[in-house]
Amino acid sequence: MELNLADIAFWLLSAISIAGAATAVFTRDVMRLTLGLGVFLLSVAGWFLYFGHAFVAIAQVFVYVGGVLVLILFAIMFLHRSEQGLPELTSRHALDSAVVAVGVAVLVITSLREYVTGQLPTVGGADAEIGVSLLGAYLPHFEAAGVLLLAALVAAVVIVGGEKR
Amino acid sequence: MSVGPGAFLALAAVLFAAGLYGAVARRGPLAVLMSLQMMAIAVNLNIVTFTRFVTPAEQAGKLLPVFSLTVAVLHLGLGVALVSGASRRARSVQRGSAGPAGAGER
Numbered sequence: 001m002e003l004n005l006a007d008i009a010f011w012l013l014s015a016i017s018i019a020g021a022a023t024a025v026f027t028r029d030v031m032r033l034t035l036g037l038g039v040f041l042l043s044v045a046g047w048f049l050y051f052g053h054a055f056v057a058i059a060q061v062f063v064y065v066g067g068v069l070v071l072i073l074f075a076i077m078f079l080h081r082s083e084q085g086l087p088e089l090t091s092r093h094a095l096d097s098a099v100v101a102v103g104v105a106v107l108v109i110t111s112l113r114e115y116v117t118g119q120l121p122t123v124g125g126a127d128a129e130i131g132v133s134l135l136g137a138y139l140p141h142f143e144a145a146g147v148l149l150l151a152a153l154v155a156a157v158v159i160v161g162g163e164k165r
Numbered sequence: 166m167s168v169g170p171g172a173f174l175a176l177a178a179v180l181f182a183a184g185l186y187g188a189v190a191r192r193g194p195l196a197v198l199m200s201l202q203m204m205a206i207a208v209n210l211n212i213v214t215f216t217r218f219v220t221p222a223e224q225a226g227k228l229l230p231v232f233s234l235t236v237a238v239l240h241l242g243l244g245v246a247l248v249s250g251a252s253r254r255a256r257s258v259q260r261g262s263a264g265p266a267g268a269g270e271r
Binding site for chain 1 (some may be wrong): 172174175176179180181183184185186187189193194197198199200201206209214216224228232234235236238239241243244246247248249250252253
């Protein structure tokens with residue numbers, strides 16, 4: 001089997017993704033956990049680029065790496081400051097959880113035997129069309145997502161800061 | 166591209182299972198939230214794979230990951246708000262304890 005550039009990118013991205021995910025899942029140090037998650041999130045942005053979804057890749061970097069990671073770091077620093085030392089992240093059910101996770105992985109992978117095959121057409125549509133369709137045919141969905149975000153923002157403010165003093 | 170869709174779906178399955186392991190095995194609520202995000206991202210990877218290999222001409226395939234990503238991040242934001250709100254009432258929040266865990270330590 002001869003390797004072309006797409007294959008190399010596939011295996012490299014796979015290795016980075018799985019390494020980041022494994023770090024995030026298995027490590028006990030909370031900073032390494034966050035770092036592993038960051039590597040994983042960036043590699044997923046790489047996957048989106050690999051498939052030609054530049055818009056989704058940029059959204060992934062902005063939302064996840066720029067927003068979620070900072071939010072999680074902030075929460076870790078904020079929440080565990082009053083605890084003694086590092087937060088407790090050790091697992092009590094490591095073996096059971098591993099059995100469940102490996103079982104699900106085997107189940108899904110074995111069910112993939114009859115996956116769809118076929119030729120690969122090129123992905124049509126530039127990213128400018130995404131903006132046009134977001135404000136055109138998909139405007140109700142876009143607005144619904146906006147309303148959902150607003151509701152979640154208000155809910156978060158109520159949950160965190162709504163306590164009467 | 167000689168790598169077929171099965172490889173991508175298998176990778177997404179492995180990432181989903183890793184997230185599942187973390188969600189079940191971890192004790193810290195933030196780590197559980199991160200693992201749930203990992204599962205959501207694996208699902209997003211599946212969406213992109215199917216878009217690429219099944220309906221590459223459809224515009225909806227490019228928009229669906231954006232909406233899915235929005236909802237997943239929204240869940241995480243609410244989760245972090247819940248965790249921090251709960252930790253203001255109790256010193257430590259631990260999964261598996263119904264009441265405010267560690268409240269008696271004070």
